[in-house]
Amino acid sequence: MFSTCSICRTLTPYGVSRCPTHKPRRHHVKTRQQRGYTEEYLTNRRIILKDDPICSICLRRKATTADHIVPLSKGGTNKLNNLRPACLPCNSGRGNRT
Ligand SMILES: [Zn+2]
Numbered sequence: 001m002f003s004t005c006s007i008c009r010t011l012t013p014y015g016v017s018r019c020p021t022h023k024p025r026r027h028h029v030k031t032r033q034q035r036g037y038t039e040e041y042l043t044n045r046r047i048i049l050k051d052d053p054i055c056s057i058c059l060r061r062k063a064t065t066a067d068h069i070v071p072l073s074k075g076g077t078n079k080l081n082n083l084r085p086a087c088l089p090c091n092s093g094r095g096n097r098t
C-alpha cells in the first residue's frame, strides 16, 4: 500500500504524505532545540529529569531541560557528565549557540 505526495503526487511509503523533496517541516518536534540533540541526549535528559530536579543554575525553578555544561558548539558531548538539570529560562538564556 502506498500514499502519494500531496504536492507532486509521487508515490511515498504508506502513511507518508510528502515525498522527500516536499517533506514538511517537523512542527511537532521541538525544532529550535532539536539541532544537534541526539538520541543520546534525549535518553540522558530523561535520566536527569526523572526525579524532578531543581534547576542547577538558578536553584529555584523546577528543571525541565538538560543543560550542556560545555556547549556542543564548544566540543561538549551529550554524555551524562556534561549535562545538568536546568529550567527552560536558564537554559535558553545562556546562548549555547553564540
Ligand atoms: Zn512531492
Ligand SMILES: [Zn+2]
Pocket (backbone or CB within 6 Å): 055, 056, 057, 058, 059, 060, 061, 086, 087, 088, 089, 090, 091
Ligand atoms: Zn533556572
